[in-house]
Amino acid sequence: MKQDEIFVTQPFLPPLKEFLPYLERIWDSKLVTNCGPFHQEFEQAVCAHLGVEHIALFTNGTIALVTALQSLRISGEVITTPFSFVATSHSLLWNGIRPTFVDIDPETLNLDPAQIEAAITPHTTAILPVHCYGRPCDTRAIQQIADTYNLKVIYDAAHAFGTRDDGGSILRHGDLSVLSFHATKVFNTFEGGAIVCPDARTKTRVDHLKNFGIVSEVNVVAPGINGKMSEFNAALGLLQLNHMDRMMAGRKRVHDAYLTHLAGVRGIRCLNPADEAGFNHAYFPILVGDEYPMSRDRLYQELKNNGIHPRRYFHPLISDFPMYRGLPSANPANLPVATDAARRILCLPIYPDLDIAEVARISRLVADPARCPANA
Ligand SMILES: *Cc1c(COP(=O)(O)O)cnc(C)c1O
Secondary structure, three states: OOOOOEEOOOOOOOOHHHHHHHHHHHHHHOOOOOOOHHHHHHHHHHHHHHOOOEEEEEOOHHHHHHHHHHHOOOOOEEEEOOOOOOHHHHHHHOOOOEEEEOOEOOOOOOEOHHHOHHHOOOOEEEEEOEOHHHOOOOHHHHHHHHHHHOOEEEEEOOOOOOOEEOOEEHHHOOOEEEEEOOOOOOOOOOOOEEEEEOOHHHHHHHHHHOEOOEEEOOEEOOOOOEOOOOHHHHHHHHHHHOOHHHHHHHHHHHHHHHHHHHOOOOOEEEOOOOOOOOOOOOOEEEEEOOOOOOOHHHHHHHHHHOOEEOEOOOOOOHHHOOOOOOOHHHOHHHOHHHHHHHHHEEEEOOOOOOOHHHHHHHHHHHHOHHHOHHHO
């Protein structure tokens, strides 16, 4: 029997009939964009949901990252991680900034604070870390370095919707945090993003920048861009928030099932968060060790042969792509932990509606790939 294909993620879609009244409101009002009523309503609702005070909504996370760097007038060199989605570093290039890659911590796969200082030069103006897989960076250590060297900190929080630490939302850290609401993320508006700002003044500046720099009918104060979220996406976000508790519970259920099934599988290390309580279960990464009977790429292929489509997030490293690999900091010798992780990492399927029986089947395949039905 042919089984359904299972992909690494599947966007959560609320019941269509729940969305229709929202669409009717848009059709009736003819307000489709330009920070209309749904934009304002969703902005407030998502602030309340996340426990932060100031959010500016964007058309996607990448434009939000580019704008965040613009808003703080970041230039020169910025320290960042090679172990991320390529948009992290691309946002620097779009601002004419030179990325400096620093290696990651082998436990969290986040930027290693102990290695940041050695990479700082007189041109360094900021640090751009990523809360990889939704697991918090060492925000305290990073802030300490930033304070010492007078650097800004912009968190790429594309994976970190809903993640909390002891003090509340992790989005409160740094000078700005940037979210993505892309279809593949924990919380989605098909396409979308946001900048979390520390105060109203910063949000006002970001709001001007995302709307061409326009402040009034006759006044443009900055070379802004068009980064506004449309009413359609904002309405979808507003509705999606109603389902968040159930979605998060669904993710946790899948996560816990993997942990149970994969415990004790030789050569497989589940990358478990230190603080499970505030975690958003955005991804389920495993590291394939030397004791495992086959390479990560063989396992990846075996799973695909059986209709399971995990992803090698993040392989290749950003620093391996042609527009980055000429940089001195992109040398693999400078990035041994990231280079090793990129060779071993595999993100298994996780999404709220993933059937627990499928999680068991995927786990059995990982535990004993030689006995995959496709190889029988
Ligand atoms: C998805 C993602 C982005 C880009 O967000 P988009 O909304 O797709 O533009 C940036 N950084 C990271 C780490 C991501 O995973």
